[in-house]
Amino acid sequence: MDRKNRTPQGQIAQVVVEFLEVAVSCIVFLKGFYPPRAFERRRYMNVVVQKAVHPELASYIHSTTTGLLPFIQKGLVERVVVIFYDKEHVPIEKFVFKLAVNQSYGSKIEEADLEFALRSFLIKLTVAEPVTKSLPSDGSWEVTAYFRSLPGDGDGEAQLWIPTDTKLWMQPAQITPIKSVSCDPLKMQLYLEHPSPTEPKNLAG
Numbered sequence: 001m002d003r004k005n006r007t008p009q010g011q012i013a014q015v016v017v018e019f020l021e022v023a024v025s026c027i028v029f030l031k032g033f034y035p036p037r038a039f040e041r042r043r044y045m046n047v048v049v050q051k052a053v054h055p056e057l058a059s060y061i062h063s064t065t066t067g068l069l070p071f072i073q074k075g076l077v078e079r080v081v082v083i084f085y086d087k088e089h090v091p092i093e094k095f096v097f098k099l100a101v102n103q104s105y106g107s108k109i110e111e112a113d114l115e116f117a118l119r120s121f122l123i124k125l126t127v128a129e130p131v132t133k134s135l136p137s138d139g140s141w142e143v144t145a146y147f148r149s150l151p152g153d154g155d156g157e158a159q160l161w162i163p164t165d166t167k168l169w170m171q172p173a174q175i176t177p178i179k180s181v182s183c184d185p186l187k188m189q190l191y192l193e194h195p196s197p198t199e200p201k202n203l204a205g
Contacts, residue, residue, distance in 0.1 A: 030129055060143075075100070093192065174196055
């Protein structure tokens with residue numbers, strides 16, 4: 001990816017977006033949503049990962065993650081979530097990347113340190129299957145971003161994002177931490193969310 005943006009926030013946003021593209025691909029592979037031939041083994045950050053190669057799948061993952069670049073750079077993105085749904089479009093599992101980019105950080109970014117920290121997330125994802133839930137064959141999934149504040153109406157890039165119609169759980173989610181790291185100017189957490197055992201089965205829209 002082009003690393004021409006030399007502000008610390010621009011550099012870190014580019015690394016994070018590149019990482020998220022690979023991580024989302026790994027998550028979708030982990031869940032077995034597509035045949036294995038839709039992916040191929042690649043090495044990224046010195047970790048063997050599963051990268052989507054099916055044209056439509058790869059294009060969706062690439063466009064959704066790279067589309068977040070200007071908003072991550074400005075510190076507007078709070079969470080990037082890969083949501084898996086049942087056939088009624090009710091969420092049954094969420095992989096949540098919660099992130100914060102220090103907007104006052106002005107020093108040079110040590111990309112080697114940052115990549116070392118992010119690599120640990122990819123390693124954890126490769127062994128995360130035991131804490132995930134099995135998915136129905138007639139389900140669906142999507143990438144959703146949660147913003148701390150909405151970009152201005154004049155922001156053309158913001159027009160590419162549409163409000164989500166994701167149904168909300170009535171009870172607090174069950175949270176399973178997977179990995180967290182603080183490597184100034186980036187803080188990131190990855191955790192799973194599942195519906196509470198007491199969650200009503202029929203959610204209102």
